Amino acid sequence: MGEVFLTTLSTNDYLPGVLVLNKTISEHCIHKLVVLVSDDLDGKTYEALDRFHISYVKQENRKSSDAVGNSNGVGSYYSYWINTLFKLKIFDLIQFDKIVYIDSDMMVQMPIDELFHKEDMSAVIAGKSYPGNEKFKDMNSGVLVLRPRKETLKELVAMIPQVAGKKKYFGDQDILGEYFADWKDQYALHLPEEYNVFWRYYDFYQKRSSVKVVHFIGKVKPWMMSGIQVAGEYFKCVCKGKFRAITVMRKYRCYLKELRQVLEEVAVGETRYGLVKE
Secondary structure, three states: OOEEEEEEEOOHHHHHHHHHHHHHHHHHOOOOEEEEEEOOOOHHHHHHHHHOOOEEEEEOOHHHHHHHHHHOOOHHHHHHHHHHHHHHHHHHOOOOOEEEEEOOOEEEOOOOHHHHHOOOOEEEOOOOOOOOOOOOOOOEEEEEEEOOOHHHHHHHHHOHHHHHOOOOOOOHHHHHHHHOOOHHHOHHHEEOHHHOEEHHHHHHHHHHOOOOEEEOOOOOOHHHOOHHHHHHHHHHHHHOOOHHHHHHHHHHHHHHHHOHHHHHHHOOOOOOOOOOOO
16 A cells, blocks of 8 residues: 555544644645554544544554453553553554654654655654753654564564563653664664654754754643643743744644634543643
8 A cells, every 4th residue: 555654543632633743744745644543532533534534544452452461461561551552553554565653743844755765664863962962872753664564563562571671661662672772773774853853952953954843742742731831831932042942832733723623523521632722
């Protein structure tokens, strides 16, 4: 089925991020976005994807994850890596020749189709040039170029107990870092930082070169923020002279406002998307 951009959606509350990512990819890129979705999402979430004509592939989440966890002896660690395991399932999508994976909390600002010409397992050491981060040397899996292969997924899952033995809390990056231990020394796989820029670092990188993909890292995502929380983020940026970071956050919030009606219609349970007028 060729080449696609891909993101994952394992919980209902990340739907706004997926919709913004799809919109920005559609505006700037030739390749389309496909979403790997959990089979236990609310029906309204699938309806929202259908409304925007976003292609998606369903896979089991908790049921299959439980079985794998028990067979690998992870046991009590299960609650920490359930969604991590789901993200690793991108390697199982062998119906695609090549995938450019992008986290659902990212915004594309320029064409990035050239990533499909990059080597398998190309990624960014995100933030390495930012002052104070000189020791950064590990991949950030927010943007990842890969060729799916089932054997890799099996081997990654098999490594979970090993990683769990070292860290109480861990994510997909820890597992990938353990598996691709020599990645840091394979410089041909290191993508330019412009493909994965943390939004709070935006001013620094914008002065150096064009920022192609912005990454809204952090526990509280832009669509989860109340108006007061957004104002607080802006205040912090002003105090540090990060005025372009404010601009990029406002740009992201504008995309959310464009999607407001649909998101309000599909709001599930206690899920709130923080679309408060600023």
